[in-house]
Amino acid sequence: MSRPLEPSGGFLPPESRFPMLLVAAVWGGVVLAGAAWSGGAAASWITGHGWQGPAFGVDFARALLTEGPPRLWPAAPAAVVWAGVLTAVVAVVMLGVGLVLAWRRTVGTTSPHGLAGPRDLANLLPPASVQRARSLRPSLAASAEEPSGAALGITLGVLAGTSHRRRGDRTVRASWEDVLLAVMAPRAGKTTSLAVPTVLDAPGAVVATSNKSDLWAATATLRAADTGEAVWTFDPQAITGTAQTWWWNPLTAVTSVEEASRLAGHFVQEVRGEKSARDFWSSAAHDLLTALLLAAAASQRTLHDVYEWLNDPVIPTPAALLREHGYHAIAASLTGRQNGAPETRDGVYETARTAAQCLRDDAIMAWVTPPATDLPQLDTAGFATSRQTLFLLSKDGAGAAGPLVAALTDRVMRDGVRAAERRGGRLDPPMVVVLDEAANVCRISDLPDLYSHLGSRGIVPLTILQSYRQGVRVWGETGMDTLWSAATVKLLGAGIDDAKLAEDVSRLIGDHDVTVRSFSDGDRRRSTSTSLRRQRILPPEDVRALDRGTALLLATGLRVARLTLLPYYRGPRAAEITAALEKATADAVTAGPR
Ligand SMILES: Nc1ncnc2c1ncn2[C@@H]1O[C@H](COP(=O)(O)OP(=O)(O)O)[C@@H](O)[C@H]1O
Ligand SMILES: [Mg+2]
Numbered sequence: 271m272s273r274p275l276e277p278s279g280g281f282l283p284p285e286s287r288f289p290m291l292l293v294a295a296v297w298g299g300v301v302l303a304g305a306a307w308s309g310g311a312a313a314s315w316i317t318g319h320g321w322q323g324p325a326f327g328v329d330f331a332r333a334l335l336t337e338g339p340p341r342l343w344p345a346a347p348a349a350v351v352w353a354g355v356l357t358a359v360v361a362v363v364m365l366g367v368g369l370v371l372a373w374r375r376t377v378g379t380t381s382p383h384g385l386a387g388p389r390d391l392a393n394l395l396p397p398a399s400v401q402r403a404r405s406l407r408p409s410l411a412a413s414a415e416e417p418s419g420a421a422l423g424i425t426l427g428v429l430a431g432t433s434h435r436r437r438g439d440r441t442v443r444a445s446w447e448d449v450l451l452a453v454m455a456p457r458a459g460k461t462t463s464l465a466v467p468t469v470l471d472a473p474g475a476v477v478a479t480s481n482k483s484d485l486w487a488a489t490a491t492l493r494a495a496d497t498g499e500a501v502w503t504f505d506p507q508a509i510t511g512t513a514q515t516w517w518w519n520p521l522t523a524v525t526s527v528e529e530a531s532r533l534a535g536h537f538v539q540e541v542r543g544e545k546s547a548r549d550f551w552s553s554a555a556h557d558l559l560t561a562l563l564l565a566a567a568a569s570q571r572t573l574h575d576v577y578e579w580l581n582d583p584v585i586p587t588p589a590a591l592l593r594e595h596g597y598h599a600i601a602a603s604l605t606g607r608q609n610g611a612p613e614t615r616d617g618v619y620e621t622a623r624t625a626a627q628c629l630r631d632d633a634i635m636a637w638v639t640p641p642a643t644d645l646p647q648l649d650t651a652g653f654a655t656s657r658q659t660l661f662l663l664s665k666d667g668a669g670a671a672g673p674l675v676a677a678l679t680d681r682v683m684r685d686g687v688r689a690a691e692r693r694g695g696r697l698d699p700p701m702v703v704v705l706d707e708a709a710n711v712c713r714i715s716d717l718p719d720l721y722s723h724l725g726s727r728g729i730v731p732l733t734i735l736q737s738y739r740q741g742v743r744v745w746g747e748t749g750m751d752t753l754w755s756a757a758t759v760k761l762l763g764a765g766i767d768d769a770k771l772a773e774d775v776s777r778l779i780g781d782h783d784v785t786v787r788s789f790s791d792g793d794r795r796r797s798t799s800t801s802l803r804r805q806r807i808l809p810p811e812d813v814r815a816l817d818r819g820t821a822l823l824l825a826t827g828l829r830v831a832r833l834t835l836l837p838y839y840r841g842p843r844a845a846e847i848t849a850a851l852e853k854a855t856a857d858a859v860t861a862g863p864r
Contacts, residue, residue: 298366302359303331309358310343310351319345384782384807386829388429394442394825399423406446406728407698420471424450424702424730426761427463427833430820442823442833444759446700449725450732451757453741455765458818460734461485463835464761465706466847468732469493470838474699475654477682479662479675479712483510485704486661487854488838488847497657502648504662504678506634506671511858517641518648520677524567527560527600534559536677537625539713539744540668554607555621561604562588568595572639577629583619584608627669634671650678654686654701654729655693664711676714679703683720686729696728703731709740718745718752725758733757738771760824763835764816772810775822779807779830 307326315321323343324330333342339355340348392398396418403422404411410421423443432440444450454460461484469478469489476493478485486503487510494501503512524530538556542549559576565588566576579588589608592601607615628634653660662678664671683703690697703724705712714720717733724731733753735741741750754760766772781804788799808822808830816822823831838847 299331301362303334305358305362306334306339306355309354309356310339311354312358313350313354314343314346316354317346317350319343385779386429386823386831388440390829391429391442391823391825391831393828394423394426394444396422396439399443399445402445406696407700409698421473423448424468424732425471425836426759426823427821427835430832430834432834441836442831444730444825446728446730447696447725448730448758448825449721449756450730450759450761451753452732452734452761452763452821453738453766453771454734454736454761454763454821455767456736458763458765459835459837460736460763461706462837462839463819464732464734465704466838467836467841468702468704469659470496470843470847472699472702473657474697475656475686475701476659476704477662477679477701478659478704478706479664479679479708480706481509481664481666481711482707483663483855483858484851485706486510486663487858488851490659490661491850491854492843492846493659497659499657499659501659502661504637504660504675506631506637506674507663507665508633509663509665510661510854511860514637514641514645516646516648517637517639518650518678519572519640520638520674520681521563521567521571521573522647523650523681524563527564527597530564530567531556531560532680533563533677535715536673536680536713537622539625539676539715540627540673541621541625542715551617551621552625554618555625557603558607558618558622559626561592561600564597564600565589565591565595565604568592568597573629573635574639577626577635580619580623580626580629583615624668626673628671628673631669631671634674637671638674648678650681650685651689653682654689654697657699662712666710670711672711672713676712679705679712680714680720683724683729683731687723687727690727690729696726698728700728700730703729705731705733707736708733709735709744713744715745718749718756721753721756737766738768758826761821761833762813762816762824763821764818766814766816769810772813775813775824775830776806776808776810778824779813779822781805782807 304326307323307330311321311323314323324333330342339351340346343351388395393402399422400417403417407417407421410417420443423445426442426444428437429440429442452460452464461480461482465478465480465485466488469476469485470492478489480486490501490503502516503510504518505512505514520533524533534556537559538552541555542552559580562576562579565579566572569591571591579585586605586608589601589604592598592604607618648660660678660682662675664675666672683701686697686701708717717731721731738750738754741753744750745753762771762775766775783802784805786801786803788801790797790799813822819835819837821833821835823833825831838844
């Protein structure tokens with residue numbers, strides 16, 4: 271029979287703790303007696319009776335305890351002897367306590383359970399994070415004040431087990447060149463602990479997506495008040511109840527075949543899902559949409575025309591327009607498709623129509639086609655260098671505005687990359703992109719590939735998913751794998767119900783030694799022996815059973831840490847945010863559905 275005791279790696283192996291404590295107690299007594307002896311002798315010397323008194327030894331200790339110090343130095347005044355002895359003893363005790371505290375600060379800071387402690391996470395904590403923020407944001411380096419708090423990066427949480435007093439310097443923040451991914455089950459705190467604080471703390475422009483009004487309701491008015499700049503809400507399905515005050519023309523940026531193909535890709539992502547990029551029907555639909563979008567953009571037409579052309583597989587207008595604007599190859603391919611076998615052609619058109627389903631909804635189209643009244647257009651090119659905020663909302667499912675949310679998010683991010691390149695590499699302040707419920711409403715097909723570019727440009731994406739499988743359904747196994755590896759900071763919260771992910775994470779966290787005591791019943795007597803055994807620091811079942819309000823942090827090159835999340839409703843702005851949330855929700859109810 272064997273039984274693991276507790277992780278080794280502490281200062282002492284458990285079986286030698288008792289003898290060592292005994293030895294420490296004996297020596298402690300000797301040192302204290304020595305202190306008392308020196309204090310008494312010093313008192314005698316100061317009062318002019320010489321450095322003399324009882325000999326140091328067991329007899330001295332016994333006499334000290336039974337008769338009291340004044341009897342041992344009878345020549346000196348009792349009060350002075352007491353003062354000398356007590357001063358020396360107190361000084362030695364304080365020195366001992368000081369040494370123990372200093373030792374615990376240096377040695378005792380690695381988590382005893384094998385997960386990362388403050389020393390392992392030093393890179394994400396001050397002073398290293400201050401240094402890094404200054405090098406990534408020249409504007410901070412230029413200011414005389416030392417950057418602190420949210421200026422250092424996106425707040426992830428506080429190292430689990432940290433006392434309230436030390437929370438300030440144990441709050442873990444990602445840097446401004448990290449790209450983030452969070453995977454947590456519903457109601458694990460994704461919106462309240464990550465999305466809301468990240469949007470409110472962001473130093474520059476913010477893009478935030480969601481399929482619910484919660485994130486918008488909690489942050490929109492406060493962001494407007496904090497920044498004094500515009501807050502744009504793209505809400506074609508009236509989730510928040512705000513009226514439309516602006517519009518965006520997705521065709522403005524379609525100035526090349528490549529741009530048309532990207533825009534078409536956002537629609538096709540609706541039907542592609544886990545299928546490979548080489549799936550015939552979705553690839554053909556992608557080609558078709560590319561041609562139609564390019565024809566409309568080149569001839570200053572609108573998405574209304576695109577939808578009309580989609581419903582008429584033999585209409586010659588788009589091919590003629592493409593030819594007129596010099597896109598001969600695309601025109602030829604479109605004509606070829608229109609003249610092909612009717613079954614195939616109709617199948618391709620049908621797939622394309624399914625992909626672009628949202629274009630048949632007039633309420634959605636109102637946001638992306640020229641409006642009847644004079645509404646301003648969103649300037650995506652200047653957005654990244656402002657402190658403006660863009661909320662994008664869409665419902666889930668077929669026919670929802672998801673492709674347009676993805677297209678606009680993608681547009682703003684890529685315009686941000688361009689702005690950063692023009693400014694010599696990175697945006698300062700950085701732009702933060704919070705993709706809450708990304709798999710439902712912001713299925714940017716090449717998000718996994720974009721991830722590797724964004725960090726170096728001062729664009730910090732935080733993709734929030736409910737599960738790993740949800741990501742696989744959108745980006746495929748390879749795509750999700752790429753996203754997972756590209757994310758330099760990953761947060762895994764409560765409710766990881768995926769056996770493979772739990773096992774992988776447990777394996778990534780690694781093993782540690784535990785002391786195992788074995789009992790064996792021999793012929794005459796029972797014997798025990800201890801041995802070391804390698805064991806998972808966090809077995810898969812513990813990864814699965816992670817508490818709500820906590821998360822595992824997997825940051826590149828660092829040991830895995832357990833963090834306590836910091837929901838806004840327990841933060842310093844709780845009252846303000848709750849009031850804003852309640853007001854926005856009440857207003858939305860009054861406004862009613864469209
Ligand atoms: N003001 C609040 N006070 C206490 N608990 C709250 C408050 N707001 C939300 N919660 C709770 O926090 C949990 C996480 O919510 P949320 O962050 O919206 O989850 P999700 O991960 O689905 O985005 C929920 O169980 C919710 O009931
Ligand atoms: Mg949420």
